[in-house]
Amino acid sequence: MSTQQAAPGQQSAGTGTDQGAAARYSGAWVRDQLIRHAMVVVMLLIIAYFSYRSARFGTLENIQTIGIAAAPFALIALGQTLVILTGGIDLSVGSIIALSAMSAAATVKGHPERLWLSVLVALFVGLAAGAVNGFLVAKVNVPPFIATLGMLTTASGLAYVVGSGAPINGLPGDFGKIANNQILGLQIPVVVMIVGILALALIMARTSYGMRIYAVGGNPVAAQIAGVKTGRILFSVYAISGVLAGLSGVMLASRVISGPPNLGQGYELDAIAAVVIGGASLLGGRGSIWGTALGLLLIQTLNNGLDILVVPAYWQSVIKGVLIVAAVAVDVWSTRRRVV
Amino acid sequence: MANVALECRDLSKSFGGVPVLKGVTLTLEPGTVTALAGENGAGKSTMMKIASGQLKPDHGSVLIGGEPLAHADAHAAHRQGVAIVPQELAPIMDMRVYENLFIGRELRTRAGLLDRRAMARQARELLEVFNVDIDPQAHMRSLSVGLRQLVEITKNSSGGAKVLLLDEPTSAISDREVERLYDVVNQLRDRGVAMLYTTHKMEEIRAIADRVVVLRDGGLVMDQPLPAVTDDDIVQAMIGRELTDLFPEVPPVGEETALEVKGLHVSGYPEAVDLSVRRGEILGLAGLVGAGRTELLEAMFGVRKSTAGTVNVAGTDVRRNSPAAAISRGMALVPEDRKGAGVVLTMNVLDNGSLPRLSSFTLGGWLRQGARGRAVKDAMSSVRLRSRGMTQHVGTLSGGNQQKVVLARWLTGHVDVLLLDEPTRGVDVGARSEIYRIITELAQAGMAVVMASSDMPEVLSLSHRALVMREGSVVAELDRAALSAPDVQERVFRLAAGLDPADRATAAPSAGADGPPTGGPSRPATPTTVSPTTKEDVR
Numbered sequence: 001m002s003t004q005q006a007a008p009g010q011q012s013a014g015t016g017t018d019q020g021a022a023a024r025y026s027g028a029w030v031r032d033q034l035i036r037h038a039m040v041v042v043m044l045l046i047i048a049y050f051s052y053r054s055a056r057f058g059t060l061e062n063i064q065t066i067g068i069a070a071a072p073f074a075l076i077a078l079g080q081t082l083v084i085l086t087g088g089i090d091l092s093v094g095s096i097i098a099l100s101a102m103s104a105a106a107t108v109k110g111h112p113e114r115l116w117l118s119v120l121v122a123l124f125v126g127l128a129a130g131a132v133n134g135f136l137v138a139k140v141n142v143p144p145f146i147a148t149l150g151m152l153t154t155a156s157g158l159a160y161v162v163g164s165g166a167p168i169n170g171l172p173g174d175f176g177k178i179a180n181n182q183i184l185g186l187q188i189p190v191v192v193m194i195v196g197i198l199a200l201a202l203i204m205a206r207t208s209y210g211m212r213i214y215a216v217g218g219n220p221v222a223a224q225i226a227g228v229k230t231g232r233i234l235f236s237v238y239a240i241s242g243v244l245a246g247l248s249g250v251m252l253a254s255r256v257i258s259g260p261p262n263l264g265q266g267y268e269l270d271a272i273a274a275v276v277i278g279g280a281s282l283l284g285g286r287g288s289i290w291g292t293a294l295g296l297l298l299i300q301t302l303n304n305g306l307d308i309l310v311v312p313a314y315w316q317s318v319i320k321g322v323l324i325v326a327a328v329a330v331d332v333w334s335t336r337r338r339v340v
Numbered sequence: 341m342a343n344v345a346l347e348c349r350d351l352s353k354s355f356g357g358v359p360v361l362k363g364v365t366l367t368l369e370p371g372t373v374t375a376l377a378g379e380n381g382a383g384k385s386t387m388m389k390i391a392s393g394q395l396k397p398d399h400g401s402v403l404i405g406g407e408p409l410a411h412a413d414a415h416a417a418h419r420q421g422v423a424i425v426p427q428e429l430a431p432i433m434d435m436r437v438y439e440n441l442f443i444g445r446e447l448r449t450r451a452g453l454l455d456r457r458a459m460a461r462q463a464r465e466l467l468e469v470f471n472v473d474i475d476p477q478a479h480m481r482s483l484s485v486g487l488r489q490l491v492e493i494t495k496n497s498s499g500g501a502k503v504l505l506l507d508e509p510t511s512a513i514s515d516r517e518v519e520r521l522y523d524v525v526n527q528l529r530d531r532g533v534a535m536l537y538t539t540h541k542m543e544e545i546r547a548i549a550d551r552v553v554v555l556r557d558g559g560l561v562m563d564q565p566l567p568a569v570t571d572d573d574i575v576q577a578m579i580g581r582e583l584t585d586l587f588p589e590v591p592p593v594g595e596e597t598a599l600e601v602k603g604l605h606v607s608g609y610p611e612a613v614d615l616s617v618r619r620g621e622i623l624g625l626a627g628l629v630g631a632g633r634t635e636l637l638e639a640m641f642g643v644r645k646s647t648a649g650t651v652n653v654a655g656t657d658v659r660r661n662s663p664a665a666a667i668s669r670g671m672a673l674v675p676e677d678r679k680g681a682g683v684v685l686t687m688n689v690l691d692n693g694s695l696p697r698l699s700s701f702t703l704g705g706w707l708r709q710g711a712r713g714r715a716v717k718d719a720m721s722s723v724r725l726r727s728r729g730m731t732q733h734v735g736t737l738s739g740g741n742q743q744k745v746v747l748a749r750w751l752t753g754h755v756d757v758l759l760l761d762e763p764t765r766g767v768d769v770g771a772r773s774e775i776y777r778i779i780t781e782l783a784q785a786g787m788a789v790v791m792a793s794s795d796m797p798e799v800l801s802l803s804h805r806a807l808v809m810r811e812g813s814v815v816a817e818l819d820r821a822a823l824s825a826p827d828v829q830e831r832v833f834r835l836a837a838g839l840d841p842a843d844r845a846t847a848a849p850s851a852g853a854d855g856p857p858t859g860g861p862s863r864p865a866t867p868t869t870v871s872p873t874t875k876e877d878v879r
Contacts, residue, residue: 207705208698211687215695218684225643225675225682226696226749227667285686 038334039279039291042327043298050305057308064190070300071189072097072264074293075248077271078200079241081292084275086217086237087284088137088144092129092151093245093271097264098159100125100249105168105175105259112172119178122250123243129155130242134235148238152268159261168259178254189251196244201289213237217284274299277327298327345370345405345534346391346422346503352399353386360386362558363400368503368534373525375549375566376538379578379768382555384538385427388505391536392424393417405502423496424505431480431488438463438476441495466498467491470524486517490524497528504528506537510544511766514629515794522548540578540768542571554578579770586769587801588777591784594619596654598788599640599757604649606632606639609812612649617757617788622779624803625792627836632812633792634676637759640790641673642666654756667696670756674746674763676792678739682746685735689727690716692734693749700753719751720744723778740771747778758782760791764798776802796829808835
């Protein structure tokens with residue numbers, strides 16, 4: 001920081017830091033921290049409630065269950081985070097899951113001995129669909145909502161085309177290994193999720209690529225003048241979102257050892273919800289991978305806890321909807337409290 | 341003092357523990373214009389918001405004609421006759437003028453449907469009062485910013501307003517539109533409206549105000565009738581110290597050519613542009629709004645499409661239409677629209693500061709945090725940025741400090757050519773003199789500077805040479821001698837407006853023989869070359 005000058009018009013921060021030292025751990029400080037981390041507080045309250053109501057909720061086994069359920073959502077939510085940070089949206093991830101799952105299933109059926117090929121095909125299909133989205137948004141300037149809405153319908157249709165209108169069944173049992181084998185005592189999808197979160201969090205915070213994504217979302221014109229190739233950045237985030245949806249698709253197909261063409265339907269909405277709960281702005285430039293991870297955890301914990309308490313599915317839906325909006329409202333309120 | 345339109349008593353307001361207003365007392369009389377001056381961050385906007393009922397003071401009260409103002413209720417304030425015209429207008433662009441005028445208080449027919457005919461008729465009458473020719477049926481988007489502002493003023497003053505608050509009304513409009521604004525303000529004054537007018541431009545205070553009040557650090561430091569104070573008094577009150585000289589001495593020009601533009605065809609303009617700038621030289625670009633100065637700078641830098649020509653920096657041709665290529669060849673652009681194109685408001689000082697040269701702070705794509713932090717910190721302290729540190733969000737900096745970030749972020753690496761577009765727009769007078777100092781220092785360090793500006797004193801005092809532009813082409817070149825001639829302002833205006841350049845051949849003779857007071861040792865040899873488009877009789 002530059003030397004403090006005796007200049008007017010400067011609301012210097014000096015007072016803030018002095019007060020901070022004196023007021024730490026006082027009531028006001030605690031309240032300030034609670035407001036600052038409102039979403040974490042909401043999360044802890046939910047966990048506390050479920051733990052109180054059910055002994056099973058807090059067990060290691062149940063935590064694993066939450067992790068396994070969260071993994072496919074986590075991957076598309078990560079991709080969605082990048083897209084939303086650029087100010088866009090990707091509505092097509094649910095359909096890309098279906099299309100890549102069907103493609104993987106069809107591949108396994110034709111080449112039962114080559115599991116890796118099915119994974120590769122799923123990733124490629126996801127990449128191709130994401131690349132089309134990216135091309136439309138970055139080069140043709142189609143609004144992201146429209147471009148990915150088109151892909152939602154197209155990919156969903158293609159998923160049925162792959163299976164000629166029916167699910168692909170009778171797959172070799174080995175196909176299930178992808179979702180069910182363990183590494184270090186954790187199932188592969190959980191490991192993929194953890195690695196994915198850590199890797200992307202690192203990329204967003206510590207690489208020039210991550211910073212350029214924030215810049216493009218925060219102010220595309222300024223980013224361009226600063227020499228950022230905005231088109232490439234936009235293209236890349238849709239491509240990444242597609243690849244991650246492809247990966248999610250093959251893991252889901254492996255879990256059920258079949259290829260149902262309606263797999264992943266509506267998943268995009270949960271992914272978007274997780275990103276927004278995590279504090280991201282749909283206008284772009286604001287949000288983080290950690291926030292998304294927290295949002296994801298919130299949704300999955302709710303799903304799991306309500307299941308354990310045997311709440312009927314239709315009530316679960318109502319409660320989830322209300323809590324999601326309430327959580328974001330609290331976050332918006334707390335943000336306004338901090339920066340007037 | 342019996343006749344008071346608006347009275348503010350001992351207003352105080354803090355945001356997050358930081359006091360912004362500290363006990364300000366102010367009265368406005370009907371039929372007067374009070375200029376509210378002060379640097380950015382002095383509390384002007386907060387003052388306006390409280391006086392218009394948008395914000396509740398922590399302490400103190402606002403009285404309208406003796407009645408307390410309903411706070412935090414803009415509608416009630418409007419009913420009481422207080423209206424504000426904000427700095428950043430928010431008209432509904434896709435609606436028509438009359439629709440904008442009547443939104444929120446639409447006229448209805450007896451059947452309860454919108455009475456569009458009556459609204460359009462009344463809108464015409466309202467606008468006619470100000471002698472401005474605006475079609476009520478026109479779409480808001482099709483109007484210039486100045487006309488939109490007049491519509492906004494009409495809207496706010498029509499409902500029998502007694503107090504009108506104008507927040508920096510001239511910050512975004514052209515000189516011609518400013519004149520029209522003055523007419524409107526004068527008419528409102530004649531009608532007995534009390535006006536509070538924020539600005540930091542001295543000529544505006546002189547042109548329009550009856551009284552001047554100055555805020556500094558949230559306190560009222562001056563409240564005087566205008567004739568009782570000098571410009572220097574006002575400036576001193578604003579910045580709290582004496583401003584020795586707004587413009588620094590311009591350094592001498594170097595020998596080597598740093599920027600050579602040949603036949604550059606900017607997309608959308610008929611004529612190509614040639615220009616060359618030497619190291620250490622500051623080239624001013626003058627002209628009216630829309631003369632193509634911004635477009636020329638953007639085309640040189642590659643963010644606007646050019647269809648032909650070459651841009652050569654320090655002997656190397658730069659690939660056209662690629663900002664990344666321009667940056668790597670040592671070009672830098674400080675754009676006109678700071679918030680829209682300069683900074684990324686959602687990012688902090690460090691990230692904004694490293695954005696243009698990110699690849700020089702990375703190793704295999706990974707940011708080298710130490711090197712990045714040091715380089716940005718050095719660059720920011722070289723322009724004396726006042727911030728709470730590298731992690732402060734740029735959106736919370738004052739305008740002048742934001743502009744320093746936009747400028748200093750280029751200084752983490754080598755710059756040969758610095759392109760500045762309206763470098764001091766919306767910047768207060770203290771920060772302004774600092775920015776001038778920085779510009780001359782950079783020129784002295786060997787950069788070639790091209791500066792487009794609508795601020796005439798800025799072009800005249802800071803440039804070694806100036807080009808006057810009109811409709812995308814260069815219509816005249818003025819050297820240092822011509823720039824220091826007494827009637828140069830009028831001359832530049834005539835050239836820029838395409839008027840017949842007076843009957844006199846103006847400053848041309850003085851450019852030749854006798855040396856003018858300022859200017860570098862190696863002054864450009866061309867004495868006032870005038871392009872063929874203006875047939876000035878050079879003797």
